[in-house]
Amino acid sequence: MQYHTPSSFDDAVALAKDAQGVTRFLAGGTDVLVQLRADIVTPDVLIDIKKIAGVSDITREGDGWRIGVAVTGAEMSEHDTLGKEWPGLVEAMDLIGSTQVQGRATLTGNLCNGSPAADSVPAMVAAGVTVTVTGPNGERKVAVEDIPTAPGKTSLEAGELVTAVHVPARGKSGGDAYLRFIPRTEMDIAVVGCGINLRLDGKKIVEARVALGAVAPTVLLVEEAANAIIGTELDDAALEALAEAASAACNPINDKRGTIKFRTHVAGVLAKRAAKIAYQRAEAAS
Amino acid sequence: MAFDETKTEDFKVVGQRVKRPDGVDKVTGKAKFGADAVAPGMLFAAIVRSPHAHARIVKIDTSKAEALSGVKGIVTRADFATGLTGGDLDVLENVMAGEKALYDGHAVAAVAATSQLVARDAAKLVEVEYEVLPHVTDVDKAMASDAPVIREGAADQSVPEGMHPNVVRYHESGHGDIEAGFAEADLVVEDSFKTEATHQGYIEPHACLAQLGGDNKGELWCCTQGHWNVQKLCAAMLGLETSQLRVTASEIGGGFGGKTAVFIEPVALALSRKTNRPVKLVMSRSEVFRATGPTASTSMDIKIGMKKDGTITAGQGTFRLQGGAFPGAPMEFTAMCAFAPYNLQNVKQVGYDVMANRPKQAAYRAPGSPMAAFAVESVIDELCKKLGLDPIEVRLKNASKQGTKASFGPTWDRIGLVETLEAAQSHPHYSAPLKEGQGRGISCGFWFNHGGETSVTLALSEDGTAQLSVGTPDIGGSRASMAQMAAEELGIPYENIRTTIADTATLGYNEVSHGSRVTYASGLATIKAARAAVKILCARAAAKWGIDEDAVVWENGCAKPSGPNAGEFDPLPIEKLTRSMGRTGGPIVGHFEATPEGAGVSFATHIVDAEVDKETGQTKVVRYTVVQDAGKAINPAYVEGQFQGGAAQGIGWALNEEYIYGEDGRLQNSVFLDYRIPVASDLPMIDTVIVEVPNPGHPYGVRGVGETSICPPLAAIANAVSNAAGVRLKELPMSPPRILAALEDQANNG
């Protein structure tokens, strides 16, 4: 196994492009090292990206944010303003693992690991987060929902890596929320996850994005669910329509973590609950 | 005090919350657990395990593995003793597969190499050719006529004719006429229940360091609940003379019954003998789940008749337990514990021990009893509800007492069930108001407790301190409790006693730390050993004073004349007597060896409040109170710890823990991420009430407390959840999908 610590993204790209065999980038390592120890993936080449300048910074980008690819969950939670603007996103990241894991785990790692159950991903999709992907052919900006393609698979080409995460401007009267269902209170993998981001005009919802995790091979951006609440004041009828649309979009599997029936039902329940929280936050921000 | 007297009051050290002597070492990391031992020239081992639930082993080709640089030796079944029978053969079959792999994770071969990484890589290079056979993992399916046969001829004579060969033992007990009893009842409730296998979940995986020479003399360091048992079994597996293998028990990171068996120790010894080097073998968590002993899974039918006033007229139970691919599921305990709390005129219980393609079950805290309580106490709860009766009143009305003929035969001596029920009834928890969405459940539970072979030595040092050697590994703070009892007898400070878990060369045979026996049996032996030392001390004082031995008494750490008639002498403190012991007759040592039979049984009553989210099926345990009879709490803090630990494990078993097998018979969740043991934030503060109804069989009245605490939780939680959800849950774990499914069933079928 080879271990590299490039000091620039260009070097990282060059190393990744020429790498032979199984290649992994090493951000927090909370997936990579666990998979290595458990004999699930034994990389031939490990490219540690934490030595690259700026990867641990959270900086303003217009009225939005640029989050470095090695920023940990703990750093996001402790940031002064990020969590005030995007509480749902920060809470989703904060749900990952324990205090120890929070000191290492990153948004980018959570996204690029490709798990359909990744907690921060529905929250990012709901928030409209994009990432910069850098590779041998230069840079491109990609919506978060276009990164995962199947469990454990992403749309990144050989030699490509994520070099920045872009969180849009919060703007006025907006709110987001993320909820997940786990049988325990901590240290578990989402059986269902739901991220919702919306904007109000007065009491009326004028924009909404609803994303679901762990109910399909990849994260789902459910337009029908968003449409169910846009133009409403989130009354009971709207909530029911939201739940129905969320459940209808599910395409889950039966496994040790939950049944198809259970996941489909709970997706609707969480959508309602998350929408209420996001709505309250948007009202408070009005 | 006379030497055989029972002491029930005026304790000075017993009953105190003293600090545990191993505490500092454990929090500073100095304590040596199974994996902490090293030896010069040590090799590391890895085990090759079957990926199939049931397969004939056609061929094992080790040539590629042997060719790997650093590999020093490989063993298969051919490297173990032949000609074993009965239980020893079962253990060997489980330790290393013979002709067939019987479950996913069954050991097939093992490699020793110069590093852990090389050993792991080499294990992957061992090529095993399997002929995959049909498998079965569910207890009911394993009994069905079309089930694959796990092993022909495994059944004993108890099994009725016509049963499937996978049914290997049968039990029946009870008394009275159940049909007449049911006819007397105003209401009869009959129902079926299932529970899934759960793992003890101890934090320390099995680990050992073995050295065995070609001369068949060996040393073994391992993490175990009982090293004499390890010595005996390993000697049999390897064809050694028992005394030539010295076994030392490491500190132990939990066992709960799961470390009363051997899994890796014979393998490490075989590798050591083959390579002539020390061999270290440490299991991964995944290996612990796949290949050590979880508890049995069950399928149970219960029928109980009750009069309108709450009198139980008859009880009947059928208990089918699956214990893996070997005989031994504790179905007789399930059957015997089921109705033990109640005074029944008509009772019958039947048990079946069933084999399936799963790992060999091992003891887990009161093996078999928690499942029985789940089934029986659920039906009693249902009867109380339908008849509009208070669940504690009903249990009090039917409670077993001194003189009651137990459901499985014996007549109870002094027992404390009524006292636990009364304490529960008057506890503020029982009358506290419930919030919307919450339900309350109660349950009783019973465990036999055990005595067992015990040997203890207490040696006095020249400065008047004492070295206490016991042979029961300390899994619950027993070194502290033993020192307290010795200090009480010797009349010296607790801190002046050092308790050591001695190795197998130092004491006579000690049965494993199981059956809640340690504080009872090793405690009894400690008291008797201390009294034997005191007797010698008194004799030395008598000799010095020139008076009769019987005229000397022992008080507060001093020998004194028994009264004015004995003579006028100043008290002789222990250190004066020990300083001169070399000149007055030699070292002063008290010892005691016996198989004490008076382990008092223990009962408990638990109260649980649970909150169920009816939209997601999620349960939160919001309040929990354990009331249990400890006989006499030597160290109340550790007694409370046992109460809380049993409840915590019960919460996991009731709500989320389970062995999940795929269609292919492979275990799906062999990591703590998916085997959902409760995390700290899942648990409420668990309140405890210690009831003390002294056990007549122990000098201070001790009853074991370690196991009874896990008997009521499954039932108490099921009753609470059923009350909160408004629907009876009959299958464990009561995971969110199961609760939602039960709610949906009820909505559809009324």
Ligand SMILES: Cc1cc2nc3c(=O)[nH]c(=O)nc-3n(C[C@H](O)[C@H](O)[C@H](O)COP(=O)(O)OP(=O)(O)OC[C@H]3O[C@@H](n4cnc5c(N)ncnc54)[C@H](O)[C@@H]3O)c2cc1C
């Ligand atoms: C105890 C524990 C609990 C956990 N709990 C949760 C949980 O509750 N919810 C949850 O969603 N996850 C959980 N996880 C999984 C894990 O912590 C998260 O997925 C985490 O966000 C991964 O981030 P990381 O920085 O550690 O990723 P790493 O392990 O460093 O990398 C993960 C993957 O991303 C790739 N990668 C990393 N950086 C880049 C990049 N810049 N460009 C391209 N690819 C990249 C790597 O090649 C690898 O494939 C848990 C893990 C553990 C060990």
